[in-house]
Structure formats: structure tokens, C-alpha cells
Amino acid sequence: MDRIRAARRVIDPVCLATPLFRSGGLEQGLGCAVSVKLETANPVRSFKARGAEVVASGLAEHGRRALVCASAGNLGQALAWSGRARGIDVTVVASRSAPAAKLERIRALGAGLEVVDGDFEAARERAAALALSDGVRLVEDSLDIETCEGAATIGLELVDAAVPFDAVLIALGGGALATGVGHVVKTLVPAVEVICVQPLGAPAMTRSWRRRSVVTTDSTDTIADGVAGRYPIPAVLDDLLLVADDAVLVEEASIVAGMRMLLDAAGLVVEPSAALGVAAILEDRDRFAGRHVVTIVCGSNVDPDAYRRWVGAVPAPGT
Amino acid sequence: MDRIRAARRVIDPVCLATPLFRSGGLEQGLGCAVSVKLETANPVRSFKARGAEVVASGLAEHGRRALVCASAGNLGQALAWSGRARGIDVTVVASRSAPAAKLERIRALGAGLEVVDGDFEAARERAAALALSDGVRLVEDSLDIETCEGAATIGLELVDAAVPFDAVLIALGGGALATGVGHVVKTLVPAVEVICVQPLGAPAMTRSWRRRSVVTTDSTDTIADGVAGRYPIPAVLDDLLLVADDAVLVEEASIVAGMRMLLDAAGLVVEPSAALGVAAILEDRDRFAGRHVVTIVCGSNVDPDAYRRWVGAVPAPGT
Known part of the structure; x- marks a missing residue:
């Protein structure tokens, strides 16, 4: 907790104190009280900004001038932004299949970008090899504790808010967001x-959590590119087992319905991973009825064409 | 300034400290540094929340239990929300032509809604008559100083931000936002x-500012319903003359282009009034080239059907 509180002091304020607000439109559609924690209103449009700030400020403090990371797209943008501000050379390795919008923004922020065939796990392998050969610090999302501490500052802000809540819905990918926020919530407001x-199409970490040991998958099949890993990190799973009360899997159709609802009811264009919380409510309304639920809208970097394909015209026909 | 600082202490924190962030996407499209002050990420999705909080807390403090206001739609929602939290009966008078989304949310928030034929000015007349006959406090947007003080807290947040800026673009309607923010900016960072x-289609206050005396118009013709007044209030004009360096008029096509750019480049669905700043940059790129401009995105209450009609599918074809 001390380290998480300290993280707040090194993160650029523009990435902190993000909005947390009740959405009447969502509540009408979902049958429960819903607060949105909006992590998209910062220069890199995702919560990864927080962890990247902690990573980059730590490196700068120690006079390190370069880093390499694998990224599904959001961490790369965030590190590119945080590194640029501190004179750190950032190299991002990403899958060729990552959204073009994310790859373009990484380049636009001045980072080196290496695109690899294969999925996110292939990018992780390549980044590790590159770090080794170049003698440069490898930043491993979710494993490197700074990435979790950065995300955990979201938890502090949720707990600091005046209004109590009953549950928090967290997109689960590598686990930095879930373990970070989960740790703070379970420490300060354990109830x-x-x-x-x-997503059902990328269930490795959830299955691992259920079995209490690492389960890998051969492939992923989801539009939620930000959370589509196949190899859970054992140390992160250990942390997740300590703080998560539940891990649920949702259908692709629910993710799309969640994106559409966030657009129509709250005016938010989000990437698929950011709609996972709403998708979970849509799939199990009874569980949440009458409760106050926080959902973390964690990113809005989405290819416009893909968004149109998934969500349709604005608004959804018939609304 | 003391009153504005005091206003910060009575406004629900959920409406304060809204995001202020550089948007790389907008900057690419506009050729200048652009910071977005996002006033839509609160429960009523517009900056009016701030003024309404000041109004309602003042009334509650004096044991007043009712208010009536005319509204183009956003003030009504804001007062309904702030009044509900304090046990104040709120009656809103609005034009039949106000966006259905705004009228629905006013009702959903538990306010009484009276719809009148005619435009916003007709609603103002009816609200004044109603207040008189019922002996209830009339809240007059922009004239009642609390509405300006609430809006002015946005100015404090802009000035408090670490990053200096060269210009601020403010949607001009009744004048609460412009005089409030303008007063703070001219007091603390006069450069x-x-x-x-x-909008060119609702130019009464701008023409009045240019002529230094009130100019009214017979009609308005703009999609920016939030700023479509015809009768500037003399006292507000006096204040505006003290703080505004310029007042510009923009074409409807530029407003739509601004809405589309905010959607495509920043993932924000906004109402037309909130795109006025971007529209102004689009119409005069040379003026802003190389400068750092803040634009206040002041509201996102928009009818989905109308939005689709104006902005087209998401994203704009060809992007």
C-alpha cells in the first residue's frame, strides 16, 4: 500500500483523478446502480498511462535511457508517451494483428515499433529476446510490479470517493489492472x-484462477484485443488468487452489446476490453440487481472501421 | 474570485476536477496543440452541473424548497439532479423543439417539465411568469451570478493545471460559461x-459584443441548440465586454466537422455546442498554428438520431 500511495506522487496528474460518475442511462439499461470509472480521458486513452508513468519515472531516476516492451497496443502507447517526456528510448514489439489505430499512435508518439507475425505471445518472446541482445530493460506488463502499482492507484481513487459501492468489475488480461485494483479494494474495503x-474467447487467466494453477490456451478468438493473452504469468496468478472474488467469462455478443450501450447511454466510444464489465452485467442481471457496481472503462483505442463493423451506425438502429 | 473559490467547496466533487488532456488525434488534424477540458464526464453530462450545484446549495442553505427555470435542456437536467439531492422541487420550462434526449433526462431525474411552443426565449418568458404566479425562485441562467460562478470553477482548474496555454475557446450562449471562465482567466493569466x-445561425451575443450594446435577432438557425438564444442579457454582455478578447461566428458545416473530429480523433460523442471550439480552429487554422489551445467540451446530451444524421455512421466514411 505504501508503494501504491507513492506511485500516485510520480504519475503525471493528467492521468490521475479520472472521472467516476453515476450514469443514469446505463442504470436504466442495466437495472442496477452503475458508476463509470473513466480511464480513457487522458493523452493515451487507456489506464496503462498510470503504470507506464511509474515505470518510466523509476527508470529516469536511475539514469536508464531505454526500454523495450511487448504490447497489445495500449502499454506501448503509454510507455512511448511517458518515455518521451523523460528522454527514454522506447521500443515496442507488437503483433501484426494489433489494431492499426494503436500501432499508428505508438509511432506518432515517437517510439520504435517492431511488428511481428503471430499474436501477443509472439510479441512477448521477441521483446524478451530484443531486451537481452540489446542489453535494455524489458518491461513486462503485469509481472513488473510498477505496472500493477500504477493500475492500483485507480483502486485508491475508487475507495477515496465518497460514495460506497458493492462490486467492481475489472477487465482481466495480463492481470495488472485486476491485481492492482483488487489489492487496494481487498485491503481497504474488503466487503x-x-x-x-x-472474454470466453481468451479465457486463459480465468481458467487458471478457477483451477488455481496456470492454464494456457492454443489460441484466442475475441475482438477484445487488449486482453487476448494465452500464457498467464504464474506470479500474477498468485496475486490474483489473493484478491479476486470471482472471474467470469462473457460472450462476444455481450461485449458488442456493452460497447453499444456505452455509446448510446453514456456517449462513450470504447474499445472492446472496456465493455467487459457492462457485458458481465448484461449476462447476469439478477446478480447485480439493486446493487451499486463500478465498472472501469479502461481504454478507447479502437479502429474506427472495426468499431463501425461491430457497433453499427451511431446510434444502434432502432434506438 | 473569493466567491468562485467558495463555489468549489459547495459543488459535488463528482462534477469538479474534470479531465484536461492533450489529444494527439486532434492535434494532428488541427495543426496546433489542443487540450480538451472534458465537462461531459459527470452524471448530467454538461458543465451546467457546476452552476446548478451552486444554485441548489444556496437555496437549500436558506431553506428554499422549490425553483423554476427555463432551459435549452442542460441547465434543466443539472438543476433537476442538484435539486433532487437536496429535496428541492424543480420545474423546468423548455421549448418543444429541444432535443428529446434532454427532455427525457429532465423527466427521468424527477423534475417537473413544462413544454412550450416557440423557442428558448418563449420558455424564458413562461418560466418567469410561472415563478411569479407560484411565488417560486426563478433561476435565470447567466444572469444569476451563481450560474457564472459555477462555470468559473472550470477556469480555476485550467489555471491550476501545470501546463500553460495560449488561448481558450469557449462556447457562447447566454454567457455564463464565457463570463465565468473568462473572468478567472483574465484575472489570473491575462495573457x-x-x-x-x-454559431453564425445564432449570433445575437457575438453581434452585441462587437457593437458593445445588445443586439437581438428574430430567429435562430443552428443545430447547436444549447447556445441558440436571441435576447442577450444586458448585464451579462457588460461582463463579457470585460473579459472576452474575441467573439467569432462559425458555420454549421464547421460545427459538424468538429463533432466528427471529436468522434474520430478523440472518441467523444458530443452535442453541437461542444464542438464550437474545434469548429473555430477549423475555420482559422493560421490563427492557432503552433499555439496551445484549450477547448471546453461542454456537453454531450444529443439525440442519437440527430447525431447520426449530422455526423453519419461511425466513423466518418473514408477515415
């Missing part, structure tokens, strides 16, 4: 339910 | 240019 949400 | 933006 609040910590529920992780992952 | 910053305060530029008001109004």
Missing part, C-alpha cells in the same frame, strides 16, 4: 466484491 | 486569449 471479466 | 465561439 466490496472484486469481479474479473474476460 | 491567455479568451475567445468566444457562437
